[in-house]
Amino acid sequence: MKWKVALLVVLAAVAGGAYGFFSPTQTGAQTGYRLDVDVTINPGGGLMSGSNGWLTCGWHLECKFPYDVSDALDWDNVDNSTVYWRSWGWRSDGCDNCQVASTTLWVSDTAACYRIQQDLVDWFGYYRGTEFYTHTTTPWNGYSNPVTAGAQRWLMSEFAIGFSITSEKTTDCGFGGSHTHQYSSGLTRIGTYPTSSSHHTGVLSYPIRSSGYWQHDVRCFWQ
Amino acid sequence: MRMRRLLYPATAVGLLIAVAVGTFIMVRELRGEDTNRVAAAQPAPLGQSQPASPTPSSVASANLPTNPDTTKPGWHMPYLEASRGKPAFDQTVNGITVGPSAEHRFSVTCEPGTAHQVPIDQVDQAAAGPLMITAKYQPAGTVRFEAVATVCQTAGNQKAVVAMDVGFTIPSDPKTGRRGGIVMVSRWLGAPSATVSIPAERWASGTVAGRQAAVARPILANGLGQSAVVVHASGVVTSVRAGWLTFDEVQRIAEGLF
Numbered sequence: 001m002k003w004k005v006a007l008l009v010v011l012a013a014v015a016g017g018a019y020g021f022f023s024p025t026q027t028g029a030q031t032g033y034r035l036d037v038d039v040t041i042n043p044g045g046g047l048m049s050g051s052n053g054w055l056t057c058g059w060h061l062e063c064k065f066p067y068d069v070s071d072a073l074d075w076d077n078v079d080n081s082t083v084y085w086r087s088w089g090w091r092s093d094g095c096d097n098c099q100v101a102s103t104t105l106w107v108s109d110t111a112a113c114y115r116i117q118q119d120l121v122d123w124f125g126y127y128r129g130t131e132f133y134t135h136t137t138t139p140w141n142g143y144s145n146p147v148t149a150g151a152q153r154w155l156m157s158e159f160a161i162g163f164s165i166t167s168e169k170t171t172d173c174g175f176g177g178s179h180t181h182q183y184s185s186g187l188t189r190i191g192t193y194p195t196s197s198s199h200h201t202g203v204l205s206y207p208i209r210s211s212g213y214w215q216h217d218v219r220c221f222w223q
Numbered sequence: 224m225r226m227r228r229l230l231y232p233a234t235a236v237g238l239l240i241a242v243a244v245g246t247f248i249m250v251r252e253l254r255g256e257d258t259n260r261v262a263a264a265q266p267a268p269l270g271q272s273q274p275a276s277p278t279p280s281s282v283a284s285a286n287l288p289t290n291p292d293t294t295k296p297g298w299h300m301p302y303l304e305a306s307r308g309k310p311a312f313d314q315t316v317n318g319i320t321v322g323p324s325a326e327h328r329f330s331v332t333c334e335p336g337t338a339h340q341v342p343i344d345q346v347d348q349a350a351a352g353p354l355m356i357t358a359k360y361q362p363a364g365t366v367r368f369e370a371v372a373t374v375c376q377t378a379g380n381q382k383a384v385v386a387m388d389v390g391f392t393i394p395s396d397p398k399t400g401r402r403g404g405i406v407m408v409s410r411w412l413g414a415p416s417a418t419v420s421i422p423a424e425r426w427a428s429g430t431v432a433g434r435q436a437a438v439a440r441p442i443l444a445n446g447l448g449q450s451a452v453v454v455h456a457s458g459v460v461t462s463v464r465a466g467w468l469t470f471d472e473v474q475r476i477a478e479g480l481f
Contacts, residue, residue, distance in 0.1 A: 008235075109327065119405065127392075127467040185368045
């Protein structure tokens with residue numbers, strides 16, 4: 001009887017150890033193993049009505065006639081209110097609520113405007129893209145935060161990154177009231193939001209914290 | 224009696240599961256790949272409150288190796304955290320003022336409300352003059368994502384180009400080990416001063432295409448973090464801010480702008 005118990009204990013230890021050794025981890029360095037990751041970046045503007053943010057100008061370079069269509073969306077804010085990083089992360093393996101990337105926050109003022117940027121670097125330190133927030137400033141230059149993902153499900157990461165400003169550095173910035181002019185380093189855009197030629201005045205309301213209402217998308221894989 | 228008969232096997236199964244789970248955790252610990260533990264050492268996501276005042280620290284004082292194992296997930300986080308704690312303040316390097324509150328100051332005054340941004344392609348080369356940004360060197364695979372000029376009307380009702388901003392990304396490629404990165408180049412007519420928030424100790428004097436420069440190196444030689452090159456020549460400020468690129472690449476990009 002005793003040797004049967006001992007055998008069962010040994011078998012349990014071997015099974016646990018073998019699973020720990022051979023099951024997928026985040027290194028992505030194992031032969032034949034591939035981990036796909038998707039991070040969608042939502043608007044970072046304030047919630048103006050319930051859980052909705054207000055879009056005040058569709059895809060544009062500058063919200064001014066003749067409205068060049070470009071990578072930015074304008075999100076309404078009240079003076080000095082918080083601007084957020086919001087993302088939804090998905091990963092193809094079984095690691096739930098696990099890190100897939102990090103953001104690092106920099107003050108990146110242009111010659112005329114206040115601006116901050118969030119550089120997205122994957123969990124192995126490879127650069128994956130940048131999200132810019134103009135008319136925004138921050139006391140948290142240099143802060144890094146992990147971005148998490150769900151195991152084949154979408155999981156949200158949200159944290160404060162700065163504040164909307166009340167007046168610009170110079171009159172040459174095309175400000176016109178508190179809002180976040182959010183754009184990226186050429187990341188994939190979603191079709192949910194209108195172009196500036198179809199919307200550049202007034203307000204359109206969107207649930208900007210919700211999955212699926214992203215502005216930019218980063219997809220990568222490790223193998 | 225019946226409960227007892229059920230209790231013994233249940234306890235035995237529970238103990239076996241505990242042994243299996245314990246061994247699993249021990250093996251993962253030995254492999255050193257508990258990514259959640261890496262994250263636990265980092266600051267929690269930012270709240271709405273102001274962060275504590277930065278306290279000086281450095282890679283050396285944090286006992287971090289200068290050549291980390293970059294195959295470990297999250298290897299970069301302790302370095303970024305150590306860098307964040309270092310003081311950044313305005314200083315004059317090689318005659319150029321750089322720092323978090325050093326101002327970008329135009330030497331051209333625009334009439335209020337006349338300034339606006341246009342794609343660089345729409346700006347006449349002659350009108351842009353020395354502000355035109357042409358990158359003669361770009362790393363392989365470079366993509367331009369932003370190229371805008373700020374134009375306005377001056378007091379004499381003259382149309383003037385005030386500044387140029389061009390952004391490039393270099394895509395990463397883990398297969399080749401290329402880490403990728405971002406470069407933002409700005410040019411404007413103004414005093415030798417530029418807003419760049421990089422810890423003060425990383426700045427030094429440099430030279431770019433024979434011109435005096437203030438340069439800030441990245442946190443590690445592999446390009447981790449931010450770096451910058453600022454040049455002031457003939458009344459024109461050229462600011463090159465980069466992320467995640469080696470300083471050699473940033474220097475070559477800066478040289479190619481002249």
